[in-house]
Every structure is written in structure tokens, then in C-alpha cells.
Amino acid sequence: MKDKFGREIDYLRISVTDRCDLRCVYCLPQNADFCGAALGADELAEICGAAAGAGITKVKITGGEPLLRKDIIHIIRQIKQTEGIKSVTLTTNGVLAAKYAKALLEAGINSVNVSLDTLDRSKYQKITGKDCLHAVTEGIKALKGCGIDVRINTVLQYKDDFLPLISFAEKIGVDIRFIELMPIGCGAGFKPLLNTELKSMLGEAYKLSFKGNGPAVYYKGRGIKIGFISPISRTFCDSCNRIRLTSDGYLKSCLCYEDGIYIKDIIYDREKLAAAFAKVIESKPKEHCFSDKSKITEKRGMNKIGG
Ligand code: SAM
Numbered sequence: 001m002k003d004k005f006g007r008e009i010d011y012l013r014i015s016v017t018d019r020c021d022l023r024c025v026y027c028l029p030q031n032a033d034f035c036g037a038a039l040g041a042d043e044l045a046e047i048c049g050a051a052a053g054a055g056i057t058k059v060k061i062t063g064g065e066p067l068l069r070k071d072i073i074h075i076i077r078q079i080k081q082t083e084g085i086k087s088v089t090l091t092t093n094g095v096l097a098a099k100y101a102k103a104l105l106e107a108g109i110n111s112v113n114v115s116l117d118t119l120d121r122s123k124y125q126k127i128t129g130k131d132c133l134h135a136v137t138e139g140i141k142a143l144k145g146c147g148i149d150v151r152i153n154t155v156l157q158y159k160d161d162f163l164p165l166i167s168f169a170e171k172i173g174v175d176i177r178f179i180e181l182m183p184i185g186c187g188a189g190f191k192p193l194l195n196t197e198l199k200s201m202l203g204e205a206y207k208l209s210f211k212g213n214g215p216a217v218y219y220k221g222r223g224i225k226i227g228f229i230s231p232i233s234r235t236f237c238d239s240c241n242r243i244r245l246t247s248d249g250y251l252k253s254c255l256c257y258e259d260g261i262y263i264k265d266i267i268y269d270r271e272k273l274a275a276a277f278a279k280v281i282e283s284k285p286k287e288h289c290f291s292d293k294s295k296i297t298e299k300r301g302m303n304k305i306g307g
Helices: 041-053 072-080 097-107 121-128 133-145 159-172 185-189 195-199 270-282
Strands: 011-015 058-062 087-092 111-115 150-154 175-179 209-211 217-220 225-229 242-245 250-252 260-262
Touching: 011 041, 041 072, 041 270, 058 072, 072 087, 072 097, 097 111, 097 133, 111 133, 121 133, 133 150, 133 159, 150 159, 159 175, 159 195, 195 225, 242 270, 250 270, 260 270
Parallel strands: 011 058, 011 242, 058 087, 087 111, 111 150, 150 175, 175 225
Antiparallel strands: 209 217, 217 225, 242 250, 250 260
């Protein structure tokens, strides 16, 4: 389905829980209050059926930390089997990735993003509040070892971690993408490292660039792709194709505005649900307002919205 600016909206991001086992400083406050898993597996499948009817073909499972849900494999399998949904992907902090790698593959996952901001153990603990870097790197290797299409997503906190992360990605043969920090939730209190600055640190070997299907611009690394997603330094709203479902059952059209519709109570009313999808897609704003933080109306944290 096209929005009023002619953009084809075919991608739904679902936060399946606002709970997380990490406390990344720019994402989740220490004293966060949680609603947990507001929507059950069958409700999520029903919603995805309606989403497919509205033209959604790709679903990203996110959170909070989606692998904390005991029924996560069941959720993925059901959405994957939904008519019209061609791709189901997952983003995870990777802590439990090794445990779930095989089951994810069997459930039909199309790809997995693992969030990793540093390879330094003490910095990892400082950023996330937990000493589990090893579990994450092993998780990435386990996913790759299973044959899953896996890539690393980095919201870089320390400039000197940039090249080591690229070397690590090259060594294990996994693409990596650098995402600029956005002023949403706790992120509003942090100054983003801009990708323009990071790109200038890439050596001669990394000159070739090309645009991917999504918002990333890619450089060719040694056997891998190095992507830059730059919502701050290079707006890509004109090609935005996504809407979001928050962990509390709220369908919304843009990361930074709170506009949307609670669909929790109309899940089994196909007509109303279809109308909600149509309205949210139709009302999608032209662009985000990160350059003027006073215009951001979304109060939810990234764990509820889904990153
Ligand atoms: N726990 C899962 C994970 O780590 O991928 C899924 C949820 S997490 C909110 C999804 C992604 O959002 C992570 O890569 C995280 O680094 C990113 N994120 C959180 N807050 C952000 C912000 N303010 N700006 C940009 N990315 C952010």
C-alpha cells in the first residue's frame, strides 16, 4: 500500500517485548518500567495477516530483547507461515543467540541482526551493564555456523572501536552496519558519532561504495559489506518503507512522532484492523524531525518502539 507521498509501505517492525537483559545506556534507563509481552503469539500472527492484507511483505521481530520470550520460535514460525509475508527477520543483542541459532534456522528466519557496539570487554560492560561480550561474539559465530544470514549492527560509542569492529567482521565473514544514534528515549541525552566522520577513517582499500535496497550506503570491505545508516547526517525518509507495532500494541507510522492507533482491542476484528493499517499508512509523515528535537512527540523508549 502506498502512503500519501507515494512511498510503498511493505515493512513492519514489531517489538514483541519491552523487556531486555541488557541496559544499554543510550537505550534503556536503569529504572525502566516494563509492560512485558503485551501481545500473544496468536495475536501477533493475526496482526501479521492483516498487515499482509495492507501490503506488508517483510516483518522484523525486535524488542526489548525478543529472545527473552519463551515462545519466540513459535512466534517466528507462525508469522513466517502467514500468507503474503515473504520475509521474517530478527534483531537481537546476541546474548542468547547461540542457544537459539538452530531453532531460528528451522523456524525459517531470513536473517538476523546482532547489535554489538564494541569488542572491548570493559567498554561492553560499561555500555550494556553486563559482562557478556563473549556470549555475544560466540552467538554471532553460532548463527553464521548454522548458515543463517547474519550481520552486526553497531551504534558506535567510542571512535577507536570502529576499525577493530570492522576487522572482527571481516575475520568471521559477517557484514557490519554503523547506525547513527537517534535522539529517541535515553538517546536524546547523547551526542551521536556521525557516519561522515567514521567514513573518513576508512582506509584506501574501502573506497568503493554503493547503495543497498534499504537506508544503508555500503562500502566494500575484505569479503564483507560495511554499511552506514545515517538518519542524522543524511535523511532517507523519502524512501522510508516502514511502520511499527510497539510492545504495548500501538501501531505507529514514524519513529519520532507518537501518532498511531492502539490495535490491541481490535485484533480479531479484521475490518477494523484493516482500517487501522490503512489509516496509519495513509497518515505517515513526510519526514522525521531529529534536527529539531522540540518537535519529537514520541515519549516511549526504544525498547517499546523496537529500535
Ligand atoms: N535487543 C535487540 C537488539 O539489541 O538488537 C532489539 C532491540 S534494540 C532497541 C534494537 C537496536 O536499536 C539496537 O541495535 C540498539 O543499539 C538500537 N538503538 C537503541 N537506541 C537507539 C538510538 N537512540 N538510536 C539508534 N539506535 C538505537
